[in-house]
Amino acid sequence: MLITTLDRIFRLAFALGAIALTAIVACYACEVVMRYFFNAPTRWASDTVSFLLLASVFLVAPWLTRENGHVAVTLLPDLLPEKWARLAIRLGFAAGAIVCIGGGVIAIAEAASLFRRGTMTYSAIPFPKWILTSVIAFGLVGCGLAFIGLTVSPPSPQQEPRT
Template identity: 40%
Template sequence: MSMSPLAVTAADPPVWLAVLMRVHDQLTRVGVQLAMLGLALVVCAYVFEVVLRYGFNSPAQWSADLVSYLLLFITFMAMPQVTPNGGHVAVTALLERVSSSAQRASARAIAIGGGWLFVCC
């Protein structure tokens, strides 16, 4: 007869925290939807620019600025969705070749260095 490990359950969060977490999740979903809309606008602005530039030989003066602002907007609207999943772009060629303890140590060092830069700069 094998013994199964005990299930560890966390206590339910306070009501105010549960409400705050639901609001945060909803805002994150709305932000992702807005980021997708922003990406569609970037595509439309580029298509509009190409058609005006090469079709009518009259480029739009505002499309590059709009795309720059939209890319910034897209980045910050999508970031809350990507962060908990660890979905950011990472170059891991070196880290994949070292042991898991070295990976944890380097992750800790990177986090401490990033925190130090945030506080000091």
């Protein structure tokens, strides 16, 4: 039940990340048209693209991690016998889980602080920083949970990422 729920959340976040990436293309296209065809550059496009890029990365990261699609340096597991390679991979996933969840907890605390203070971005159109920090927290905690899943049920050392 929990894994199915997380899977659905990660797939939804992936879809939102893909939408954010599509919106980045639309914003840049709008900016190019406005700037070069109408000589009226937008004030909002650059900041919006920055925020959407952050969202696309941190919304897609948990799904990518769950799929074991992250970049991996497999030199050590490739050199070890199968039994020790599996252990090394599990330890790597466990370390990733600890680091990501730890970073996520820090981001959650920072988002709460930014919310309490009402801190806004320094941009052409101010935006609440707590929302951006919450997206970072979601991505980090989601990656940590995905790493826990990979620690419990890791792929074999030579297995390609799931698609």
